Amino acid sequence: MRIKQVFAATLATAAVVLSASAHSEPGLTDKTIKIGMFGPLSGNSMAYGFDVINAAKMYYDKINKEGGINGRKIELVIEDDRCNANDLLAAVKKLVEQDQVFMLNGGGCSSAVVGARDYIDRAQVPLVMQAASGDGALYPPSKYIFGALSISQYAVGGSIVQFATEHLKAKKIGYINHDDAYGSWNLEAAQFQAKKNGATLDVQSINPTLTDVTAPMLKIRAANPDVLVLAVYDRPTSLFIKKAHELGFNKPIIISVNGTADTKQLAANVGDPAAFANVYTQGLLSDVPGGDKLKWVYDMYKATYPDLASQPGHPTTYMPEGITPAMVIVNALKAVGPDLTREKVADALAHTNLDTGITAGPIVFTPTDHAGQKSAIYMKFDGTTQTRVPGTYTSAWTYTK
Numbered sequence: 001m002r003i004k005q006v007f008a009a010t011l012a013t014a015a016v017v018l019s020a021s022a023h024s025e026p027g028l029t030d031k032t033i034k035i036g037m038f039g040p041l042s043g044n045s046m047a048y049g050f051d052v053i054n055a056a057k058m059y060y061d062k063i064n065k066e067g068g069i070n071g072r073k074i075e076l077v078i079e080d081d082r083c084n085a086n087d088l089l090a091a092v093k094k095l096v097e098q099d100q101v102f103m104l105n106g107g108g109c110s111s112a113v114v115g116a117r118d119y120i121d122r123a124q125v126p127l128v129m130q131a132a133s134g135d136g137a138l139y140p141p142s143k144y145i146f147g148a149l150s151i152s153q154y155a156v157g158g159s160i161v162q163f164a165t166e167h168l169k170a171k172k173i174g175y176i177n178h179d180d181a182y183g184s185w186n187l188e189a190a191q192f193q194a195k196k197n198g199a200t201l202d203v204q205s206i207n208p209t210l211t212d213v214t215a216p217m218l219k220i221r222a223a224n225p226d227v228l229v230l231a232v233y234d235r236p237t238s239l240f241i242k243k244a245h246e247l248g249f250n251k252p253i254i255i256s257v258n259g260t261a262d263t264k265q266l267a268a269n270v271g272d273p274a275a276f277a278n279v280y281t282q283g284l285l286s287d288v289p290g291g292d293k294l295k296w297v298y299d300m301y302k303a304t305y306p307d308l309a310s311q312p313g314h315p316t317t318y319m320p321e322g323i324t325p326a327m328v329i330v331n332a333l334k335a336v337g338p339d340l341t342r343e344k345v346a347d348a349l350a351h352t353n354l355d356t357g358i359t360a361g362p363i364v365f366t367p368t369d370h371a372g373q374k375s376a377i378y379m380k381f382d383g384t385t386q387t388r389v390p391g392t393y394t395s396a397w398t399y400t401k
Contacts, residue, residue, distance in 0.1 A: 025102060025340060025341050025342060026096075026100040026101065026102060027100055027101045027102025027103070028072075028102055028340060029072075030071075030072070031071070031072055031073060032072055032073055032074070032075045033069065033072045033073070033074050033075065033102050033333065033340070034075045034076075034077060034099070034100070034101045034102050035060075035074055035075070035076055035077070035101055035102060035103055035104070035105050035329070036076075036077050036078075036079070036092070036095030036096065036099060036101035036103070036104045036105070036106070037053060037056060037057075037076050037077070037078045037079070037104075037105050037106045038078065038079040038080070038081045038088065038091045038092065038095065038104070038106035038107065039052055039053050039080075039081060039106050039107065039108040039130055039131070040080065040081060040082055040083035040108050040109060041053065041078075041080040041082075042080055042082055043082045043083060043084075044083075045082075045083035045108070045109055046083075047261060047316045047317070047318060048083065048108030048109055048131050048132075048318055049080075049081075049083070049108040049109075049130070049131070050316070051301075051314060051315045051316040051318060051319040051322070052108055052130050052131050052316075052318050052319060052321055052322035053078060053106075053130070053322060054301070054304075054305060054308070054315075054319065054322065055297070055301065055315075055319045055320060055321070055322030055323045055326075056105065056130065056322035056323065056325065056326045057076065057322075058300055058301065058304040058305075059300075059322070059323045059326040059327065059330075060074045060076060060326055060330075061304070062300070063330055069330060069333045069334055070333075070334070070337060070338040071338065072338075077095055077099045077101055079091035079094060079095060079106075081106070081107070081108075081109075081112060083108065083109040083112055084112055085111065085112045085114075085115035085116075086115075087112075088107070088109075088112040088113060088115065088116055089115055089116050089119060091106075092104065092116045092119060092120065093119065096123050096125055101125070102340070102342065103125060103126040103127070103128075103329070103342065103345060104120070104125055104126065104127040104128070105127070105128050105130065105325055105326065105329055106127075106129070106130055107127070107129040107130055107131075107132040107134060107147070108130055108131040108132055108318070109132055110132045110133050110134045110135065110136070110153075110182070111136075111182075112132075113129060113132045113134050113137055113147075114134060114135075114136035114137045116137070117136070117137040117142060117145060120142070120144055120145055121142055121143070121144060121145075124143075124144055124342060124343075125144060125342060126144050126145075126146070126342055126345050126346045126349060127144060127145050127146065127147075128146045128147065128149070128325045128328055128329050128349065129145075129146065129147030129148070129149065129325065130149070130321060130322055130325050131150055131318050131321045131322070132147060132150075133147070133148050133150060133151060133152045133153050133156070134147040134148060134152070135148070135152050135153045135154060135181075135185045135371070136181060138152065138370050138371045139154075139371070139399050140399070140401065141367075141368060141369060141370045141399070142370065143346055143350075144342075144346050145370060146328070146349050146350075146352075146365055146370045146372065147370065147371065147372065148370075148371035148372050148373055149321065149324045149325050149328065149359065149363055149372045149373060150257075150284045150318075150321050150324075150359075150373065151257065151284050151360075151373050151374070151375075151376060152185070152371040152373075152374075153182055153185035153186040153189075154185050154186065154188065154189040154371070154395065154397050154399075155189065155371065155373065155374045155375070155376070155394075155395040155397070156186045156189075156231060156256050156257060156258070156282070156376070156395075157177075157185070157186030157187055157188070157189040157190030157191075157193070157231060157256075157395070157397075158189035158190060158192065158193040158374070158394075158395025158396055158397045159193075159282070159374070159375060159376040159393045159394060159395045160186075160190065160229050160231065160254055160256060160282060160376075160393075161173060161189075161190045161193035161194050161197065161199065161201075161229070162193055162197065162393040162394065162395065162396070163254065163280075163282075163376075163378050163389075163393040164199070164226075164227045164229065164252075164254060165193075165194070165197040165198075165199050166197070166391075166393065167378070167389060167391065167393070168226070168227050168252050168254075169226075170199060170225070170226035170227040170252075171198070171199050171200070171226055172199065172200050172202065172223070172224075172225045172226050172227075173190075173194065173199055173200070173201050173202070173225055173226065173227050173228075173229055174201075174202050174204070174220040174223060174225035174227065174228040174229065174251075175187065175190060175201045175202065175203045175204070175228075175229045175231065176203075176204045176205075176206060176216060176220065176228070176229065176230050176231065176232055176236075176240060177190075177203070177204075177205055177206075177231040177232060178205065178206060178207070178208045178231075178232055178233070179205040179206060179207055179208075180208065183205055183231065183232075186231045186256070187203065187205070187231070188397070189395055189397035190229070190231070192396065192397045193395060193396055193397065196396055202219075202220065202223040202225055204216040204219055204220060206232065206236065208232070208233055208236065210236060210239075211239070213236060213239045213240050213243050214243060217240060217243045217244060217247060217249070218247070220249070221244075221247055221249050225251065226251060226252075227251060227252045227253075227254060228240075228244065228249070228251060228252070228253045228254070229253075229254050229256070230253060230254070230255045230256060230259055231256040231258065231259075232256070232258065232259055233258050233259060234258070234259045234260070234261055234262070234265070234266060234269075235269075236259075237255055237258075237259030237260070237266065238259075238266055238269035238270050240253075241253065241255075241266075241270045241275050241276070241279065242269075242270045242271070242272070242275060244275070245270075245272060245274065245275035250277070250278060251278065252278045252279075252280060253278060253279045253280070254279075254280045254281075254282065254378070255279065255280070255281045255282065255381075256282050257281075257282045257283065257284055257376070260281045260282065260283075260317075260381075261317055261318070262317060263281065263381060263386065267383040267384065270383075273382070273383040273384070275383070276381060276382050276383035277382075279380075279381050279382075279383075280378050280379065280380055280381065280389070281378065281379045281381045281386060282376050282377075282378055283360065283376060283377045283378065283379055283386075284321070284359060284360055284373070284376055284377075285320055285358060285359060285360060285377070286357060286358055286359060286360055286377070287377075287388065288379060288386050288387075288388055289317060289386075291388070293357065294320060294358065297319075297320045297323060297358065298315065301315050301319060320358050323356075323358055324356050324358050324359055324363065327354065327356050327358075328349070328352060328354060328356075328363055328372070331352065331354050332345050332348040332349045332352065333345065333348075335348045336348050349365055349370075350365050350366065350367045350370070351365070351366070351367075352364065352365040352372075353365075359373050359375075360373065360375040360376050360377045360392050361373050361374060361375030361392060361394060368399070369398065369399055371399075374394050374395045375392045375393065375394040375395075376392070376393055377389070377391075377392055377393070378391075378393065
């Protein structure tokens with residue numbers, strides 16, 4: 001009898017030890033996985049976060065309704081980072097240290113999320129970015145940070161030059177970018193792609209706050225390129241489109257995704273439909289907004305947020321970019337199985353090859369490259385309507401130490 005009691009007590013103790021071991025990772029219980037989410041939910045940059053987070057929430061809710069992941073439901077803790085580096089770092093620290101989340105899913109602004117890289121590396125908490133390109137946090141690769149699920153700035157430049165040379169048959173490309181890290185990233189890959197494809201670039205790098213674009217546009221016109229690429233933000237984009245038309249520049253103009261957050265507003269800022277006679281826009285999704293391939297995303301949004309969907313400006317252009325990272329996280333969690341650890345999830349993420357059906361190309365992570373998407377589609381934009389150009393155009397640039 002005594003032996004049976006000792007044996008039973010030993011089994012009970014072992015069960016307690018195993019249970020404690022199973023829950024030694026923060027943010028895990030038998031029934032839940034706690035994920036910390038953050039993005040700009042207020043301020044001038046909330047377009048990069050508000051509906052992106054709404055989209056992620058509705059996808060995680062869909063997964064929970066389907067039974068969760070290996071018996072666990074996803075629990076979200078959400079913070080507003082206001083697209084500010086200090087606020088983002090504070091939000092991440094709170095989520096990790098106070099809320100004890102298992103992993104992170106957030107970041108709509110590249111410059112802000114880059115500032116959290118050192119902390120995330122030290123904390124060893126996996127982060128999958130949302131709408132941010134975040135090149136500065138992805139190169140050189142960090143074991144725990146994954147992103148560019150929209151597209152990296154390196155891939156922005158490489159893909160545009162691929163489109164210009166392959167579809168528009170350009171040999172000489174005028175290239176306007178910003179004179180900051182953001183601009184240097186897309187320019188490096190653009191130069192790589194141009195050399196690979198036998199084209200040359202005539203580069204004008206401008207301050208992002210430039211208000212008079214006459215001088216750089218005159219230099220571009222004098223160079224007489226076959227195509228003009230605008231790899232700049234939306235405000236200088238509208239200024240360049242307007243000035244190009246005023247100066248009689250009638251060659252094709254390709255606008256990077258940075259300058260096309262709101263095409264209706266872009267057209268209104270330029271003010272003259274004739275300025276869009278030969279303009280193309282870069283897109284990161286598998287179809288034009290609201291196209292057949294993305295119908296299920298917009299239908300889910302309308303069903304989940306009917307009041308919000310009825311308001312002007314919603315969903316925002318960036319909304320679908322919240323689903324892709326959520327899909328990637330769910331895919332990795334399922335791949336690991338019920339015995340979850342942060343290290344196992346980071347390893348699973350580093351071996352991802354997932355066709356989401358949402359992005360222009362598949363999301364591919366490797367142990368040496370954590371920037372997920374390298375492809376883009378292109379649309380002919382007449383100032384009102386975007387019409388898809390056949391094909392997907394992929395950047396060839398790769399990171400080397």
